[in-house]
Amino acid sequence: MWTPDFGERGQRALKGATVLVSRVGGVGGAAAYFLAAAGVGRLIIAPRGNLKPADLNRQILMTHGALDTPRVECAARRLKELNPRLTVEAVPENISDQNAERLIKQADAVVDCAPLFDERFAMNRAAIAWRKPLIECAMYDFDVRVTSILRGHSPCLACLYPADSPAWKAPVSRLRRCRRHGRQSRRDGSNQRFFQASESRCTGRMLLANLREMSFQTVKVSKRDDCSVCGAAV
Amino acid sequence: MKLTILYTGQARTAAGVERETVDVSAPRSVAEVLQILASKHESLRAVLLATDGKAHPSLMVFVNEEQTRTDARVDWKDGDQVMLVPPISGG
Numbered sequence A: 001m002w003t004p005d006f007g008e009r010g011q012r013a014l015k016g017a018t019v020l021v022s023r024v025g026g027v028g029g030a031a032a033y034f035l036a037a038a039g040v041g042r043l044i045i046a047p048r049g050n051l052k053p054a055d056l057n058r059q060i061l062m063t064h065g066a067l068d069t070p071r072v073e074c075a076a077r078r079l080k081e082l083n084p085r086l087t088v089e090a091v092p093e094n095i096s097d098q099n100a101e102r103l104i105k106q107a108d109a110v111v112d113c114a115p116l117f118d119e120r121f122a123m124n125r126a127a128i129a130w131r132k133p134l135i136e137c138a139m140y141d142f143d144v145r146v147t148s149i150l151r152g153h154s155p156c157l158a159c160l161y162p163a164d165s166p167a168w169k170a171p172v173s174r175l176r177r178c179r180r181h182g183r184q185s186r187r188d189g190s191n192q193r194f195f196q197a198s199e200s201r202c203t204g205r206m207l208l209a210n211l212r213e214m215s216f217q218t219v220k221v222s223k224r225d226d227c228s229v230c231g232a233a234v
Numbered sequence B: 001m002k003l004t005i006l007y008t009g010q011a012r013t014a015a016g017v018e019r020e021t022v023d024v025s026a027p028r029s030v031a032e033v034l035q036i037l038a039s040k041h042e043s044l045r046a047v048l049l050a051t052d053g054k055a056h057p058s059l060m061v062f063v064n065e066e067q068t069r070t071d072a073r074v075d076w077k078d079g080d081q082v083m084l085v086p087p088i089s090g091g
Helices: A007-015 A026-038 A071-082 A100-105 A117-129 A175-188 A190-198 B009-015 B030-040 B042-048
Strands: A018-022 A042-045 A087-090 A109-112 A134-140 A143-149 A205-210 A215-220 B002-007 B019-023 B060-063 B081-085
Touching: A018 A026, A026 A042, A026 A071, A026 A109, A026 A134, A042 A071, A071 A087, A100 A117, A109 A117, A117 A134, A117 A143, B002 B009, B009 B042, B009 B081, B019 B030, B030 B042, B030 B060, B030 B081
Parallel strands: A018 A042, A018 A109, A042 A087, A109 A134, B002 B081
Antiparallel strands: A134 A143, A143 A205, A205 A215, B002 B019, B060 B081
């Protein structure tokens, strides 16, 4: 992608990068699909359960023929059809405290598209602990929210949302060289540094979009000094 | 004094409107504005307020696009915009 600030260096970094996407429904499926198209080297996708008819109206990685089969298998197949050079690690689990650390340790960046806050908070804790960039994406009706979380540079998810609420339960609704670069950059951490540098425009800010009105704005969001997750983190 | 309230996410669903102008008599804090709104729209109460009746800690409030603590005392002016941003997690 010959765009300013990306170019060949960015393409190589992306090829060498591992990104964890949880989950791969309406939001996460689109994120994973575009990452695959853009040339990411390795995707870890983590959705549990079988595909249901109600998933199909928005989940672009899912197909009618895969109904009643594991979502993760359908998603992995579609991603590989788009980009056969992509490595997909298909994990048939949702993120939880039991697997968050193991999966996030392997990733250079994490895209959080989970529908439940328990999953989101588990990813947040592990991403803060392991200093991984966490891209928080959420939708409700036609509302979109995106923010990037990076330890020491932004509020974390628990800063933004420190307490549970019943209201949250409302309905939601040049390849060889690149491969070599990928292996090298996985060893020296340069991919993670690239992601950290690339996401600075969204770090500490939240994009709020209302697609019903086609209104977009970004607002600065604040860290809590008494945050139980990142309060003492530097 | 007239404030423009901008509802997002579940707050918009509960209020049934995208935005509205609320005529209030000099509230001192964001929390007091939330109490007024919860009284006006009963369905908003669970979105804006915790079970103890205080402002919900996970509700983000932006006054004229600046994130503002709910216990903050604000020198309100006519036409100030208050945007209410409850947590959403749809994926």
